[in-house]
Amino acid sequence: MSSRFSIVALAVAAALPTVASAVDFSYSGFSTAAYSQSDTNLADVGYTSQPDSIDKGGSFETDSKLGVQLTAKFNDNISATVQGVAYTDLTGDFEPHLDWAYVRAQATQSLSFRGGYLRAPTFMYSDSVFVGYANTWVRPPLEVYNLSPVYQLLGVDATYRAQLGAFTVTVNPYFGESEVDVSTLKLDVPEWKGLATTVNVGSFQARVGYGVIDLETDSNSVAALTDPLFAVPAALCGSCASEAQKLLIGGARIANLNVGVQYDDGTNLIASEYARSDADGGEYFMPDRYSAYVTYGRRFGNLMPYATLAGTRRETPLSTNAISIPALSAAVNGVIASQGATDQDSYSLGVRYELPSFSVVKGALVKFQYDHIDADGRGNLNNVQPGFDGKIDMVSASLDFIF
Amino acid sequence: MKFTVHTTSMLQRLRYLAVALLLLVSSAASPQNNSFAVDVIVSPSLAEITLDRSLLRAVFTMRVREWPDGTPVRVFVLPDDNPLSDRFYRERLGMYSYVLRRAWDRMVFTGTGFAPTVVRSESEMIELVRSTPGAIGFVRKRETSSRARPMPPRWQIVLLAAPAHE
Numbered sequence: 001m002s003s004r005f006s007i008v009a010l011a012v013a014a015a016l017p018t019v020a021s022a023v024d025f026s027y028s029g030f031s032t033a034a035y036s037q038s039d040t041n042l043a044d045v046g047y048t049s050q051p052d053s054i055d056k057g058g059s060f061e062t063d064s065k066l067g068v069q070l071t072a073k074f075n076d077n078i079s080a081t082v083q084g085v086a087y088t089d090l091t092g093d094f095e096p097h098l099d100w101a102y103v104r105a106q107a108t109q110s111l112s113f114r115g116g117y118l119r120a121p122t123f124m125y126s127d128s129v130f131v132g133y134a135n136t137w138v139r140p141p142l143e144v145y146n147l148s149p150v151y152q153l154l155g156v157d158a159t160y161r162a163q164l165g166a167f168t169v170t171v172n173p174y175f176g177e178s179e180v181d182v183s184t185l186k187l188d189v190p191e192w193k194g195l196a197t198t199v200n201v202g203s204f205q206a207r208v209g210y211g212v213i214d215l216e217t218d219s220n221s222v223a224a225l226t227d228p229l230f231a232v233p234a235a236l237c238g239s240c241a242s243e244a245q246k247l248l249i250g251g252a253r254i255a256n257l258n259v260g261v262q263y264d265d266g267t268n269l270i271a272s273e274y275a276r277s278d279a280d281g282g283e284y285f286m287p288d289r290y291s292a293y294v295t296y297g298r299r300f301g302n303l304m305p306y307a308t309l310a311g312t313r314r315e316t317p318l319s320t321n322a323i324s325i326p327a328l329s330a331a332v333n334g335v336i337a338s339q340g341a342t343d344q345d346s347y348s349l350g351v352r353y354e355l356p357s358f359s360v361v362k363g364a365l366v367k368f369q370y371d372h373i374d375a376d377g378r379g380n381l382n383n384v385q386p387g388f389d390g391k392i393d394m395v396s397a398s399l400d401f402i403f
Numbered sequence: 404m405k406f407t408v409h410t411t412s413m414l415q416r417l418r419y420l421a422v423a424l425l426l427l428v429s430s431a432a433s434p435q436n437n438s439f440a441v442d443v444i445v446s447p448s449l450a451e452i453t454l455d456r457s458l459l460r461a462v463f464t465m466r467v468r469e470w471p472d473g474t475p476v477r478v479f480v481l482p483d484d485n486p487l488s489d490r491f492y493r494e495r496l497g498m499y500s501y502v503l504r505r506a507w508d509r510m511v512f513t514g515t516g517f518a519p520t521v522v523r524s525e526s527e528m529i530e531l532v533r534s535t536p537g538a539i540g541f542v543r544k545r546e547t548s549s550r551a552r553p554m555p556p557r558w559q560i561v562l563l564a565a566p567a568h569e
Binding site: 127 | 461468
């Protein structure tokens with residue numbers, strides 16, 4: 001990570017002009033103070049594999065964030081931005097992270113390039129998911145937003161924007177690498193590439209995104225299973241090697257497809273996304289899934305009630321009969337039964353209320369949200385315990401502001 | 404005697420009430436209310452621009468980066484808590500100010516764009532729009548606005564005169 005920091009620092013330094021007086025500095029920030037509580041201790045609601053997420057004991061950490069951003073605008077074409085955000089990461093620690101750090105070059109009015117730490121536009125709101133003020137919900141629908149295990153990209157992207165009559169078309173290719181620490185292991189992404197295309201016309205926005213992630217990891221927690229599976233001669237078990245591959249996160253390739261639409265006429269807001277994740281390798285831990293949600297909100301002055309329906313479906317089977325050796329088959333099926341998300345539906349009802357801005361606070365709002373989750377087995381939940389009946393009721397409240 | 408006095412008092416009250424109602428009705432459609440209407444102002448370089456509500460919304464949500472002639476779009480706004488801002492956003496764009504704020508902040512915090520330039524006063528707005536090619540802003544409607552051209556009829560676009568030194 002330190003060498004990556006150095007690369008970014010060098011890039012930023014290289015972009016610094018010699019005349020400091022020409023630089024236009026600006027700062028801004030955002031914060032979310034949130035509390036959520038569910039009605040059970042038998043399962044937690046949170047981001048994938050996140051320990052100590054939302055349960056009956058309540059959580060201030062899961063959705064709370066504090067972000068500060070500094071932008072140096074050298075001229076109309078070159079700027080550099082650093083954004084630090086304190087949030088609860090996938091290891092469960094609430095600590096500061098360098099979330100964005102990039103140099104932006106506006107080549108033409110239609111074309112810009114960025115290099116450094118970015119957020120890949122995997123989903124429609126991936127890049128702004130931490131900015132509570134900019135989001136409708138207390139947290140984005142996790143059925144969709146938990147589909148990708150990584151979100152921060154160290155690399156480059158380009159944004160090309162064209163006006164075609166009433167249509168504004170934005171094309172955003174990106175390329176780079178990533179890494180993320182989750183509770184039990186460290187995921188490396190040596191290569192991550194993708195493309196997001198957005199079309200805006202009037203109040204309507206449509207978006208298609210596609211990205212491919214190559215995964216590596218520093219540990220193999222199921223080596224005791226995969227090693228013997230690979231060792232079995234093909235003549236005895238023709239599928240053992242391919243089944244072993246489905247247990248390996250290292251070497252897996254995940255393809256994420258996302259289609260999103262949004263209609264916002266200033267009074268009515270409709271947002272919907274469909275996303276699917278297809279794994280080539282490692283699918284017993286990161287199963288093939290498709291997910292969707294639809295949100296409707298209506299503004300009444302400063303008040304906006306909203307409702308969301310969401311669901312996710314697992315396509316990877318929950319058991320396998322492809323392993324002809326009984327002992328290995330039982331062990332592999334035991335792993336499959338305990339890992340990876342399963343089907344889940346949820347609905348949410350919430351309300352946002354805009355508070356008057358004051359002093360340096362440019363905008364502030366409060367949100368209250370009720371969620372009902374209906375999971376088939378583990379669903380999209382963490383830390384699921386025996387006896388869990390799949391149903392969770394949860395309430396959340398947040399105060400979001402920007403400054 | 405008492406009866407007469409009472410009648411006079413009632414008539415007087417009715418007269419006051421009628422006057423108050425008249426004042427109320429007239430104030431609802433008074434020039435005072437019109438004087439709070441909003442003009443869109445554009446820089447002298449945009450003499451031929453045609454703005455409908457859809458384009459205006461795209462411009463103020465910072466989705467349009469350049470005008471059809473290639474001039475970069477420069478958007479100037481008043482602070483969010485200025486009543487004129489609220490009026491302009493609601494009446495001309497059909498949006499609440501916080502919806503715009505949300506769109507701008509999303510761009511700022513995701514590096515996909517910049518928020519409009521906030522000016523402190525209408526006079527500063529006029530000066531900056533007048534002197535900045537491709538600039539657009541809004542001010543309180545003035546009856547003395549010169550070269551006003553209604554297009555479309557729901558609002559006026561005021562093309563500012565070029566600065567004296569140009």
